[in-house]
Amino acid sequence: MEDRARALFSFGIIADVQYADIDDGMNYRGTRRRFYRNSVALLRDAVRHWEETRVSCVIQLGDAIDGYNKSRDASERALDTVMTEFEKSSADVHHVWGNHEFYNFSRDSLMASALNSAGRAGAGSDRAGSDLIADDIYAYEFSPAPKFRFVLLDAYDVSVIGRDASSEKHQQAMTLLQKHNSNADLNQPPAHEKRFVKFNGGFSAEQLQWLDAVLTLADQRQERVTVFSHLPVHPDATDSICLAWNYEELLAVLRAHKSVVIFISGHDHDGGFCTDPTGVHHVTLEGVIETHPDTSAFGTVYVYEDQMLLKGSGRTADRVLKYPREITVSE
């Protein structure tokens, strides 16, 4: 293991807290226990750990509170409970949005909520890139340290849960979903291309173009880019039912840019990992909600010149993530 004191900086990652003040239950398939009430205690432990390790920032990968809160009229209260824990972090917390955010809140109310962390991108954000994306797409980028860039994606940009039912984008998403899924319950996967379910979504052409522009600039600046998304995009890093609808298009953009080093997602509570033939590592982080109270599931990533070191806690494994390409300094 590398000497952690030598790291350039470090950051925390956590996924699928899905907090609700209800008794334990099971997942939809009845195969995994969900610890709704205890999940916030595991989040508290993670934040405490990151305070001790003095991370530069924390990335929350989506599904901070569970959809059950909505039917109990407890969405705001549950969000307050989770945010109270994140507020104990002296490092900036950046929030990605998942399907459970949209079960609880409309896109407009999320934009106005504590879960909109785009303002924290600050001076490290590249304005040229930001200007290319529409206001209703929740994606942004920033530089956590010189020569490094983080990009947060909106995986429900094209979806039926992340768009108002009266909107054109909702209609387009519904047409796409029904083309691939003929089930009456659209949360039931079709026999093939199982990812075409209501609880997934995808990336619009506009967002892909924006990402391409951000990565082009990062290539030119010889930066190392880490991309965060609620939905995984690599078939070898997740169960196929959890993939983003147009994961191939997103992968094609990632593969076209030498600046990309790591892609980190949540959503698949079992977690996953693979290294693409391009050398880019795809980490799917284990979900807190299906993590026993006796253990944990989060990561602390130590960043070096030539690699990142994922120090996993509990269910999350340690991984050495070597950068795929040498950056050759010209001129």
Ligand SMILES: [Zn+2]
């Ligand atoms: Zn999810």
